[in-house]
Amino acid sequence: MTDVRFSISATDGAARSGEITLPRGVIRTPAFMPVGTAATVKAMLPQSVRETGADVLLGNTYHLMLRPGAERIAKLGGLHTFMGWERPILTDSGGFQVMSLAGLRKISEEGVRFQSHIDGAREFLTPERAMEIQRLLGSDIQMVLDECPAYPAGEAEIEKSLALSMRWARRSRAAFGDQPGHACFGIVQGGVYPHLRQRSVHELTAIGFDGYALGGLAVGEAQAQMFDVLEATTPHMPVDRPRYLMGVGKPDDIVGAVLRGVDMFDCVLPTRSGRNGQAFTRNGPLNLRNAAHAEDLGPLDPDCACPACRGFSRAYLHHVVKAGEIIAAMLLSWHNLTYYQDLMAGLRAAIAGGTADAFAAGVAAAYAGARARSGEKG
Amino acid sequence: MTDVRFSISATDGAARSGEITLPRGVIRTPAFMPVGTAATVKAMLPQSVRETGADVLLGNTYHLMLRPGAERIAKLGGLHTFMGWERPILTDSGGFQVMSLAGLRKISEEGVRFQSHIDGAREFLTPERAMEIQRLLGSDIQMVLDECPAYPAGEAEIEKSLALSMRWARRSRAAFGDQPGHACFGIVQGGVYPHLRQRSVHELTAIGFDGYALGGLAVGEAQAQMFDVLEATTPHMPVDRPRYLMGVGKPDDIVGAVLRGVDMFDCVLPTRSGRNGQAFTRNGPLNLRNAAHAEDLGPLDPDCACPACRGFSRAYLHHVVKAGEIIAAMLLSWHNLTYYQDLMAGLRAAIAGGTADAFAAGVAAAYAGARARSGEKG
Numbered sequence A, B: 001m002t003d004v005r006f007s008i009s010a011t012d013g014a015a016r017s018g019e020i021t022l023p024r025g026v027i028r029t030p031a032f033m034p035v036g037t038a039a040t041v042k043a044m045l046p047q048s049v050r051e052t053g054a055d056v057l058l059g060n061t062y063h064l065m066l067r068p069g070a071e072r073i074a075k076l077g078g079l080h081t082f083m084g085w086e087r088p089i090l091t092d093s094g095g096f097q098v099m100s101l102a103g104l105r106k107i108s109e110e111g112v113r114f115q116s117h118i119d120g121a122r123e124f125l126t127p128e129r130a131m132e133i134q135r136l137l138g139s140d141i142q143m144v145l146d147e148c149p150a151y152p153a154g155e156a157e158i159e160k161s162l163a164l165s166m167r168w169a170r171r172s173r174a175a176f177g178d179q180p181g182h183a184c185f186g187i188v189q190g191g192v193y194p195h196l197r198q199r200s201v202h203e204l205t206a207i208g209f210d211g212y213a214l215g216g217l218a219v220g221e222a223q224a225q226m227f228d229v230l231e232a233t234t235p236h237m238p239v240d241r242p243r244y245l246m247g248v249g250k251p252d253d254i255v256g257a258v259l260r261g262v263d264m265f266d267c268v269l270p271t272r273s274g275r276n277g278q279a280f281t282r283n284g285p286l287n288l289r290n291a292a293h294a295e296d297l298g299p300l301d302p303d304c305a306c307p308a309c310r311g312f313s314r315a316y317l318h319h320v321v322k323a324g325e326i327i328a329a330m331l332l333s334w335h336n337l338t339y340y341q342d343l344m345a346g347l348r349a350a351i352a353g354g355t356a357d358a359f360a361a362g363v364a365a366a367y368a369g370a371r372a373r374s375g376e377k378g
Helices: A046-051 A061-066 A069-075 A079-083 A095-101 A125-137 A155-176 A194-207 A225-234 A251-259 A269-276 A305-310 A316-321 A326-353 A356-365 B046-051 B059-068 B071-076 B081-085 B094-103 B127-137 B154-177 B195-208 B223-237 B250-259 B269-275 B307-311 B315-324 B327-352 B356-367
Strands: A005-012 A016-020 A025-029 A030-032 A058-059 A088-090 A103-107 A113-114 A122-125 A142-145 A183-188 A211-212 A243-245 A264-266 A278-281 A284-288 B005-011 B014-024 B025-030 B032-034 B057-059 B088-093 B105-108 B111-116 B122-125 B141-143 B183-188 B211-214 B244-245 B264-266 B277-281 B284-287
Touching: A005 A326, A016 A326, A025 A030, A025 A326, A030 A326, A030 B046, A046 B307, A061 A069, A061 A095, A061 A122, A061 A125, A061 B046, A069 A125, A079 A088, A079 B315, A088 A125, A088 B183, A095 A113, A122 A125, A125 A142, A125 A155, A155 A183, A155 B154, A183 A194, A194 A211, A194 A225, A225 A251, A243 B094, A243 B183, A251 A326, A251 A356, A251 B094, A269 A278, A269 A326, A284 A356, A305 B046, A316 A326, A316 B081, A326 A356, A326 B223, A326 B327, B005 B327, B025 B032, B025 B327, B032 B327, B059 B071, B059 B094, B059 B122, B059 B127, B071 B127, B081 B088, B088 B127, B094 B111, B122 B127, B127 B141, B127 B154, B154 B183, B183 B195, B195 B211, B195 B223, B211 B223, B223 B250, B250 B327, B269 B277, B269 B327, B277 B327, B284 B356, B307 B327, B315 B327
Parallel strands: A030 A264, A058 A088, A088 A142, A142 A183, A183 A211, A211 A243, A243 A264, B032 B264, B057 B088, B088 B141, B141 B183, B183 B211, B211 B244, B244 B264
Antiparallel strands: A005 A016, A016 A025, A103 A113, A113 A122, A278 A284, B005 B014, B014 B025, B105 B111, B111 B122, B277 B284
């Protein structure tokens, strides 16, 4: 339906490696999308984000519609020019953050009424408005509006929510219309219930999208349960369309999902952890606040080529984290985003080489059970 | 007394332009030193600070002695390696910040007792300890410990304080000893009283220093009064030694002081203002919070080559300032430091070309009366 192409160059079991080609650039998959919530990947310049290896950013419709506003961004030339990132941008629909951040939410068939968490202003988001906002932003990959039920929820509640999400998906797809060079993704819902997930896939593919996301995961369920849902769902999804697991996650979540056929990810974890003094390394997570680092002249991760690892010791990073200096957020965000992009590059190479299982096992050994936080968005 | 050289290549009236040559690099004068309080120029990477044109940084003895500690920095290889800045560093003696930040201060002939503003720990700073700390840090230009009386103060109080500062200067100089490749600067005190300033110069030159700073200015007095003090003091200072006006200041303060024979400056204003959404431009100060910038596609300063001006609009900067995003502090600090270094380069060129008065008048026209804050340190 568009001139967006997805080509798979290698597979290893259910894992796939390939490229999504958009007018603004190629996205190498499996891909990790840094989150640029309010038109900035926090504590990073756009050029630095690119230097970590990122091909695509995620922008948050909810934040941008409230401030500075979609019409204003359109007037200023679109989100890419506004924030200085000329490569692809995927935008969410705003639905998830309305549910998690906004006040006084009221969901109806028509859409969702809520209050801005910034100034209390009353807002109304419908599938049509969500798509209009994403078009005004100039988003390359636009997501349908869906309902995001709180976890845990019973089967009847999930089934009812899914039905609404599927009606909204149809309206979203119609509102997206025909935008050459831009893609529209549907979102598979259905909670932890395989038959509902499969029904969702069936209904979405009947509508027809450029890609299919998995929503409502990483919201509190155990990793094993998330993997079970993926195993029950991805085999039913179109092979020739990218699959995007929203809001995931920790390194071991990502490698496990890639083994189960997922192509795209986004998560605030690398940047949020960076602002909190936590680093991801090839040997697992590190808390730089820990006094053990106070006189450690070694780098954060000897195998990393980012500016934090090339130019500074753990002792320095410990000091600036403890002192609350902005450079701590800058260096640790840069490092963590580099780690995530290196992780994706490692996955792509492992898939091409037929060693995805071994690669994933190595990451899982370093991260399984690590108490780094995940499943948080925006 | 050391192998530190100061050469003057051009003069224009009382203004001088030249170079201070240290083993770690050349400092072009008039020079502006960004403040790297706690081993970081806030919101900047060291390489970015260098890209603005800075030849030398200022480090704060007070902050560094409390956290991470001078002995620890020495153990880790010295301040330059620790913070990733291999060019010259000037350190203050800690005296000013003890007076302005610490708790429970008690000054005696021996030194000053105080409580850390970080954890309340009891500390004791003497002239000998101040110099030992600076030596442990590996500072290229080390400042004597002086007493910094609060402004305003009467003549008798200033005279008594000056006498103590001169005794501390002698002890500081003796403690500095002989450090090839490192310089020791005395600090001229005496408040707003010309005869006390001149007495201070006389006593310090009798001791003999590599350079002479002017302390106790930009502490609340009017600009005209500060300029009067400079005019009454600099003609009595050695011609062949650099003169450093501590903690100054706004652009019009700096150009006025250069016309009166000052060679070096430091101030937190460009970085602190940057974190507060204020920018320095060739047309005067700008407050990016102002709604007038919300849809302005123009750059902050069309004549500036910094990343903020090359890559982003005023509208974007307004947005990220309003949203409290870290990138606002990063971009505006970078821009403001670039503005200050461009200002110094402009002054050096004007002195060489014999147009210092006209250059200074242009800056004063843009900044005189502007309510940007000045006179703040650390």
